[in-house]
Each structure stands twice: as C-alpha cells, then as structure tokens.
Amino acid sequence: MIAVRNIRLCTKDCLCLFVCPTGATNTDNGQIDPDRCLAACRACVDACPSGAISKVPLNYPPQQPKLPGTLQAMNQLLDSRLAQERAADAMLAQAQTAIQRQFAQAMKMSLRVVAEDVLRESGYMLPQGQPARAFLNSLLDSPQPAGFPREAVERLLALLG
Amino acid sequence: MSVYICTVCGYDYDEAAGDPRHGIPPGTRWEDVPADWVCPVCGADKSMFENQGGKAETPAPAPMAAPAGQAAPQQGADAKRLSATASNLARAVQKQHRAGMADLFTQLADFFDGQSSPAGDWQTAADLLKEDLAGRYPAAFAAARADGDRGALRALNWGEKVGKIQANLLKRYNKEGDAAFEGSAFFVCEACGFIFVGEQAPEICPVCKVPRFKFARVGRGASA
Ligand code: SF4
Ligand code: SF4
Numbered sequence: 001m002i003a004v005r006n007i008r009l010c011t012k013d014c015l016c017l018f019v020c021p022t023g024a025t026n027t028d029n030g031q032i033d034p035d036r037c038l039a040a041c042r043a044c045v046d047a048c049p050s051g052a053i054s055k056v057p058l059n060y061p062p063q064q065p066k067l068p069g070t071l072q073a074m075n076q077l078l079d080s081r082l083a084q085e086r087a088a089d090a091m092l093a094q095a096q097t098a099i100q101r102q103f104a105q106a107m108k109m110s111l112r113v114v115a116e117d118v119l120r121e122s123g124y125m126l127p128q129g130q131p132a133r134a135f136l137n138s139l140l141d142s143p144q145p146a147g148f149p150r151e152a153v154e155r156l157l158a159l160l161g
Numbered sequence: 162m163s164v165y166i167c168t169v170c171g172y173d174y175d176e177a178a179g180d181p182r183h184g185i186p187p188g189t190r191w192e193d194v195p196a197d198w199v200c201p202v203c204g205a206d207k208s209m210f211e212n213q214g215g216k217a218e219t220p221a222p223a224p225m226a227a228p229a230g231q232a233a234p235q236q237g238a239d240a241k242r243l244s245a246t247a248s249n250l251a252r253a254v255q256k257q258h259r260a261g262m263a264d265l266f267t268q269l270a271d272f273f274d275g276q277s278s279p280a281g282d283w284q285t286a287a288d289l290l291k292e293d294l295a296g297r298y299p300a301a302f303a304a305a306r307a308d309g310d311r312g313a314l315r316a317l318n319w320g321e322k323v324g325k326i327q328a329n330l331l332k333r334y335n336k337e338g339d340a341a342f343e344g345s346a347f348f349v350c351e352a353c354g355f356i357f358v359g360e361q362a363p364e365i366c367p368v369c370k371v372p373r374f375k376f377a378r379v380g381r382g383a384s385a
C-alpha cells in the first residue's frame with residue numbers, strides 16, 4: 001500500500017509533513033513520494049485533518065470475470081455508441097457557428113464517457129487486469145500506422161510489471 | 162390528480178402542485194402541460210416521463226432483439242474502439258493517482274482518435290441512439306441481469322439515462338437549430354456523461370449524483 005493525497009481536499013495544514021517518518025509527504029508536486037512511503041505505516045492518513053490522504057493498494061484482485069452473454073450485449077452497445085461519436089466528430093469538423101461547435105463537442109465528450117463506462121464494465125476496470133495487458137500486447141504484435149507511440153505502450157507494459 | 166416521474170432523474174411532476182416556477186400553475190393536468198416544457202431538474206422532455214404506478218400515454222416499445230451481427234465495420238471504427246479502450250484506462254490509472262501512466266494512456270487514446278475517420282451526421286447518431294434505447298439497452302439489461310453482473314447493470318442504468326438526454330437534445334436541435342441552445346452553455350458530467358444545458362452546472366448530477374466540480378464546461382470559443 002502507498003499513501004496518496006487528494007489535492008482537492010488538501011487544506012495545506014502540513015500535519016502530514018510533521019508525522020511522516022521518512023519525509024515521503026514532503027514533495028514539490030503535491031503528491032506523496034511512493035518510493036519513500038512505508039508499506040505498514042499510515043501515520044499521515046490518521047493525522048490529516050482534512051481526510052485528504054488514503055493508502056491505496058499496489059496490487060488489486062482481478063475483476064469479476066465477465067460472462068459471454070453480457071459481454072456480447074455490451075459490445076454491440078459499444079459499437080453503436082462509438083459510431084455515434086464518429087458522427088459527432090463529423091459534425092464537429094463541419095461546425096460553422098459557436099453553438100454547432102459546442103453542441104458537437106458536448107456530444108462527443110458525453111458519448112466518450114458512456115463508451116468508456118461500457119468498456120470499464122467489459123473487463124477493463126483496472127489497467128493491472130489481464131484484458132488491459134492483452135490489449136497493450138496486441139498493439140505491439142500487430143502492424144500499426146505511422147506515428148504509433150510504440151515507446152508509450154512499452155513503458156506502460158513495463159510500469160504495469 | 163396524478164404524479165408523473167422523470168425516467169432520467171426521478172423528478173416528480175405532481176399535477177396538484179404544477180411547476181409554478183416555470184409557469185405551470187398548480188392543478189395543471191399532465192396533458193395540459195405544454196409540449197416544450199422540460200424537467201426542471203435534468204432537462205428531459207415530456208416523452209421521458211412515466212405515470213406513477215403505470216406507463217405514460219405512450220407505452221414503451223417492446224424490447225426488440227439487439228440487431229444481429231456487427232454494426233457494419235466501417236473503416237476507422239477499430240481506431241475508435243482502441244482510442245476508447247486507452248482513454249478508459251487513462252481514467253482508471255488517474256483514480257489510482259498514477260499520473261505518469263495516465264499521460265501514456267492518453268497519448269495512445271489521442272493517437273487512435275486521430276486515426277479514426279469522422280462518419281455520419283446528427284441523423285445517423287439519432288437513428289442509432291433510437292435503436293439503442295429500443296433494443297440494445299433492453300437486451301444488455303436482460304443479459305446482465307441473467308448473469309448477475311451488478312457492474313454492468315450500473316453502467317447500463319447510467320448509459321441509458323444519458324442516452325435519453327442525448328436523444329432529447331438531438332430532437333430539440335433538429336427542430337430549432339442553434340436557437341435551441343442560444344444563451345446557454347453545455348456542461349458534461351465526467352462520471353456518467355450527462356449533458357446539462359443552462360447557465361450553471363447542477364449542484365449534483367441528476368443521473369449519477371456526483372457533485373458539481375465533476376462537470377466540465379464546454380467553452381464558447383472551443384475549437385476542434
Ligand atoms: S495533513 Fe492533509 S491537509 Fe495537511 S498538508 Fe497533509 S494532506 Fe494536506
Ligand atoms: S503512510 Fe507513513 S510513510 Fe507513508 S507517507 Fe504517510 S506517514 Fe509517510
């Protein structure tokens with residue numbers, strides 16, 4: 001487990017700095033240094049007056065397996081929702097007024113959130129899960145268009161361990 | 162006097178109480194509420210309301226089987242799917258406070274979004290959405306219920322409600338054009354995708370109940 005700080009809740013009281021035995025909470029970027037945080041410690045979590053720090057696991061259990069019936073139905077929804085997003089892309093490209101542009105952009109954002117949510121419940125809840133790894137590996141194993149950020153995928157696989 | 166419930170956000174229209182703040186006096190029967198009245202909480206139109214304890218005047222169509230086969234694999238569809246898979250994983254690592262990984266997944270998502278080709282127009286989107294609401298959502302609900310998949314049911318619940326709002330907005334836009342949204346801004350809930358049209362995002366999302374700060378405002382000068 002490592003400590004993470006929700007910057008939105010942090011009120012900069014700095015009690016976490018005072019209690020941390022290793023100085024892990026003292027960083028410039030507002031985050032807690034995962035390399036210095038001790039697995040068994042939770043001093044800053046309890047000391048923070050704003051409830052801004054929690055300990056999150058480094059390893060997660062696998063997502064509940066998805067059954068074929070649900071997966072297939074979710075898949076059909078995903079295809080349809082993404083086809084709608086492509087329509088929004090086309091409307092965005094053609095937009096002439098500010099309202100047309102904003103409406104297309106709002107629809108695109110909204111459709112993407114819905115599509116992501118379908119994917120999340122189709123086995124892609126966690127990047128640490130098998131489906132996410134298989135997704136990244138399949139990108140490396142198949143031919144990709146020019147400009148494909150291969151190093152990004154390789155780094156992700158390395159970071160996921 | 163009866164009560165009609167908004168199927169998107171759960172707001173009650175009580176005929177006895179009316180909606181005086183929006184010009185509907187107490188005692189106004191449902192059929193006398195003007196067709197352009199919308200839910201004061203989430204903006205859904207009258208067709209999204211159901212009579213409490215029964216269906217509204219328009220019975221929902223019987224769920225048709227989801228269209229068989231793949232939805233015409235056009236060029237660029239695969240790239241969209243890869244993009245959405247990557248952007249979803251970007252959100253997942255963000256929740257785990259791993260900013261570095263989030264940037265990498267976002268880079269991947271943007272790359273594939275650029276590879277997908279735009280296709281269709283608002284009519285295409287409205288037609289597909291209509292099929293979703295009539296067929297694909299009911300079919301997916303049935304499958305998820307049969308599998309006891311609570312996560313999928315949660316996502317379907319949000320997605321269907323958001324779909325109703327999207328369908329409403331497309332309908333309004335089709336009818337009135339830009340005038341439909343004159344003087345308003347668009348706010349999109351980053352958790353469920355709900356779109357609010359107005360001056361200020363609601364205090365909590367009518368669909369998924371996250372607080373206001375999770376709404377993204379689509380800016381005036383926004384560009385592609
Ligand atoms: S103790 Fe909590 S509120 Fe104070 S600086 Fe640390 S995280 Fe922020
Ligand atoms: S959990 Fe302990 S070691 Fe880790 S940051 Fe908090 S106080 Fe420091």
Ligand SMILES: [Fe+2]
Pocket residue numbers: 350351352353354355366367368369370371
């Ligand atoms: Fe929401």
